Amino acid sequence: MRTTIRSSLCRVFPVLFALGGVPVAPGVAQAADYDLAFVKTGPTRADLSWKTDPYKQYLVCWKLDAAGGDVCGQGSNQTTASQITPNNSNYVNGRVTITLWGLDQCNREYKVRVRRTLVAFDTQVFWFPC
Numbered sequence: 001m002r003t004t005i006r007s008s009l010c011r012v013f014p015v016l017f018a019l020g021g022v023p024v025a026p027g028v029a030q031a032a033d034y035d036l037a038f039v040k041t042g043p044t045r046a047d048l049s050w051k052t053d054p055y056k057q058y059l060v061c062w063k064l065d066a067a068g069g070d071v072c073g074q075g076s077n078q079t080t081a082s083q084i085t086p087n088n089s090n091y092v093n094g095r096v097t098i099t100l101w102g103l104d105q106c107n108r109e110y111k112v113r114v115r116r117t118l119v120a121f122d123t124q125v126f127w128f129p130c
Contacts, residue, residue, distance in 0.1 A: 033051075033122065034050035034051050034052065034114050034122045035050060035051045036048065036049075036050050036112065036114065036122055036124045036126075037049045037050070037095075038112075038126045040128065040129060041099065043106070044101060044102060044103050044104050045099055045100065045101050045103060046099070046100045046103055046126075046128060047097050047098070047099055047100070048060065048062075048097065048098055048099075048100050048112060048114075049095045049096060049097040049098075050095060050096060050114055050122070051094055051095055052084060052091075052094070052095070052096050053094070054084050054085050054086050054091060055084060055085065056084055056116060057080065057081065057082040057084070057116070058080070058081040058082075058096075058114050058115060058116050059072065059078065059079075059080055059081075059113075059114075059115045060078065060079050060080070060081055060098060060100075060112065060113070060114050060115075061076045061077065061078045061112070061113045061115070062076060062077050062100050062103075062110055062111065062112040062113070063075055063076040063077065063110065063111060064105060064108060064109070064110055064111075065108075065109040065110060065111040065125050066108070066109070071111045071112070071113045071123060072113055072115070077100070077101065077102050079098060081096060081098050081114075084096050100112065103128050105128070106128055106129060106130035107127075107128070107129060107130050108127075108128055109125050109126065109127055109128070110125070110126055110128050111123065111124070111125050112124055112125075112126065
């Protein structure tokens, strides 16, 4: 039984990896132009803001840029930005602001991704000063 499962997985995984390497059609996955902005607010925190309309939900991920790997993968910090309404104090003049925490290394670059859908996201590297 184990051998059957193992041999099946050995055949399936290479196919999945190959499919993951297929180029995406032009124009499908592209930056969403959220106009990301960063402001240091504490020794290990920064505010991130971006352009948006109310009533949207976003996944926000960040990690040290030098850490390698996907910004929303293993070892990253993540939060969901929701409850974006005109009456919320974090939504002003068409921009929403959230706090990034755990920025425990200053004078380093961090990579951040703001994702609304699988294909609509912005990724940017920012400098976190001391």
